[in-house]
Amino acid sequence: MERWLALELVSTIRHDGDGGVTDDLATTHGTTRWIQAQADLLAGHLPAGELTADEGLRLEITELRRSVRALFARAVSPAPPSSADAQRLMPADQALGHLNTVAAREPVVPQMDWLPEGTPVARLLSTEKEPKVRLVAALARAAIDFLSGPQREQLRACTAPRCVRYFVKNHGRQEWCKPSCGNRARAARHYQRQRVATASDIKTHRD
Template identity: 85%
Template sequence: MERWLALELVSTIRHDGDGGVTDDLATAHGAIRWIQAQADLLAGHVPAGEMTADEDLTVAVIELRRAVRALFARAVSPAPPSSADVRQLMPADQALAHLNTVAACESVVPQLDWPPDGAPTARLLSAENDPKVRLVAALARAAIDFLSGPQRTQLRACSAPRCVRYFVKSHGRQEWCKPSCGNRARAARHYRRQRAATDGGSTPS
């Protein structure tokens, strides 16, 4: 299954399995664990495995996530957004400005690599020395690439009970982010139908 860095970022807010919501970026150590887990997606931008816990970096990533989640909510509209933060979303214009500002914090230039025995490839060469600035800017650029790409039109907020994830729809009839959410949603629908039948058929005392 294809992974997108922007989707991984917004998915750091997730259902905790007990009816609540957990935040993988709640602590600096948690944020570093998440960053290190994205080493493959960050390859070529920053040495994610060498990053260390830092409160300022954590705050910067969380604020960027707020902006990206607000823009994800805009992308799925008029369908409902994730219920995790729907009441505290950053205004869309503010989110857009923040995303673009963060992406611009790192000066990059495209470089063409073309080995004698291979195909040409492009990479971005950074003029920024601070790996933390490069990291947050890379996350912002990943969100820009995602939201300006074809996958945006397939972005959905999972409607299963208690789920707060966004996902990219991979086939025409997909309603949920994963099979377990589908099972939970169908069970909830069945329960509601049974409850409605019972309530509708009861005789008042």
């Protein structure tokens, strides 16, 4: 399955396995661990494996995440957004403004490399020296690329019980982010049908 940096960012809010929601960016330690886990996706921007988050960086990333989640909610509309923050989403115009502002914090210019025996490779050249600025700007640009690309049309909020993830639909019949969510959703539907049938039987006997 293809990985997108923007999707990885919003997925730091997730089901905790016990019926609740957990936040992978709730602490500086968790934020550092998440940044380092994205080293391959950030390889063209900075050496993420060497970056340690402080509280200021954590707050910048979580505020950017709020913006991206609000825009993900807009992208899946009129279907419902993730239930994790559906009641407290940042207004879409505010989210868009914040995203663009953060992306602009790092001035970059496109450069192309083309070896004699290879194919053209594009990269962004930056003059920004502060790695924390480069990181947050790279996350914002990744969100812009995702939301302006074709994968936006396949973005969905998983509707399985307790799941709060967004995912990109890979095939026409896909309803959930992963098989375990599909199993849980089918089990919940079966349980609901059984309850309805039982209630109907009880009513019939009473009548």
